[in-house]
Amino acid sequence: MITQISEDMIRGSITRAVQDVFKTMLHHDVVFAGASSSLNPDEGAPPLVVTESVPQVVGTVGFIGEANGLIYLYISDEFARRLTGEMLGMTPEEVAAGGDEVVNDAIGEITNMTVGGFKNALCDTGFPCKLTITSILRGSNFSVEPISSATRYNFSVEPISSATRYIFHFNCAGYRLVSDILMKIGD
Amino acid sequence: MRNKILTVDDSKTVRIIVRKAFKPFDCDILEAANGVEGLAVAGKETPDLILLDITMPVMDGVEMLTKLKADPALKSIPVIMLTAEGGRDNVLKIAKIGVRDYIVKPFKEDVLIEKAGRIIDLKPLTDGPAKARSILDPIDVLIIEDKPAIVQQIQEGLKHTPWKFRGVNTTGEAIDSCHRQVPDVILVSLSLPEESAFTLFRLLRANIKTKYTPIFGMVVKTDTTAQQQAQTVGFTGVITKPIEMTDIEGKVVKALNLDTSLRYFTSEQEFFIMRLPEPCSTLVLSEVATYLKVKVAEAVDRGINRAIIDIHELRGLNMNVIKLLFQAMQTYKELAMQFALVGNHQIISECKGFEDTRNWTFYETMEQAKASLAAGVSAAVAVPA
Structure with a gap:
């Protein structure tokens, strides 16, 4: 019985999930562009600061069960608007007229599908778990901190204690996507 | 009567994609953002099909499905799960409650339409009579015939029409050809080996894209058994050999309702x-x-x-x-x-x-x-x- 999941497996699963969602729903190819860190937060991982000044739309979906965790998907506001238009067949003007709500919902669904793909792979590996409801964060110059940190930006999110953190970067259509995974196996 | 399809999903994005996917078909799309709303709409409208997400606030899809199946008035409504919640065990557990199909997101609109089309009769929306096709339109005719002479005979005999002919030898090639481009009309030899014309007919009718494509069987005039069999299973018509070109032309014109x-x-x-x-x-x-x-x-x-x-x-x-x-x-x-x-x-x-x-x-x-x-x-x- 598998009791741990390797970083390779995590990287493979999230890469496949991101690629599958972007290819199927948006006809975009996604290329893995590197990992930032995989430190245990107790050992003091640095906060993730995606891009200092570019406004971000961040989708968040968790999973609970034999594996628990949260995945943040960082997409720049500009790319998020473009993806929304492509997914819904809307012009940039129509997306703009729809306001943040339309973009939030679209990015929320992209995140839901991506995290779904990732966690379904966990389920099939022997760690049954279920998805939680999607939420969206918006802003710039903010970070997700693995533990309380001296550096605080606009806001921070406290993750599950003793979780392992994996940050992966992807390139898509000239934009950068970042997935920030905080997870632990078992209760 | 138009089919009613209820999409239950907390994501407006998914509901828009579903609406968009079914737009070319003659059906009404109803929407609900969670299980409670879904049950209310199902009770009021009795839809012909429900597309159900799982992870939703207020009431999730599993609870809605369980309540739906416990309600004698609603339990017969077919449900397709459309959800990011996959994993073999999850799918099996939910399938046992009673669902007709299970689509794990992300999904292609084609797949959704194909699966829905297996459960309900999805009729493509047709243009009005003013836009009806005429005999001057380049009608795409797929001929499935293992005797090249027949294909050549048809092409030659109907060369006065602007119709385009695609000839293939086997039913396998026919399926590939239909997949690449759905023809306007199909002519298939009923004497292909192992009654494969009839198998092909069933496959084409099960596919939403070719469900309403006119399909004619071609068979020797004296083979009345095959002619009867074709009519029984629902072929649009039978063209007998030796082929009279006016017969094919007339039948195609009538089947496609071409403006002559x-x-x-x-x-x-x-x-x-x-x-x-x-x-x-x-x-x-x-x-x-x-x-x-x-x-x-x-x-x-x-x-x-x-x-x-x-x-x-x-x-x-x-x-x-x-x-x-x-x-x-x-x-x-x-x-x-x-x-x-x-x-x-x-x-x-x-x-x-x-x-x-x-x-x-x-x-x-x-x-x-x-x-x-x-x-x-x-x-x-x-x-x-």
């Missing part, structure tokens, strides 16, 4: 022309009679007030032709149109032999008829009341 009026009615400059072809069968006369008033009215509406009746192709006259010609002349007179007749020596001579037609004035060429009408001379014809 352009065969008989055209406009050249300021002239409206009605032309009868040879052979001028009862079917032709019936078609011309059907289109006559509408086409003349359209021409008048466009400002045309001169007409030519061209029967120079005919080898002879009969009472049905004469009756139609009188009908046309009466229509022109009612709309104060000037008209002229174009005929050959045989026709002109035969007209002299009938009491009602002996005074008809014919021109031998279109140019003469046009020149006469341009000069203000109309055929002096007595039209019986």
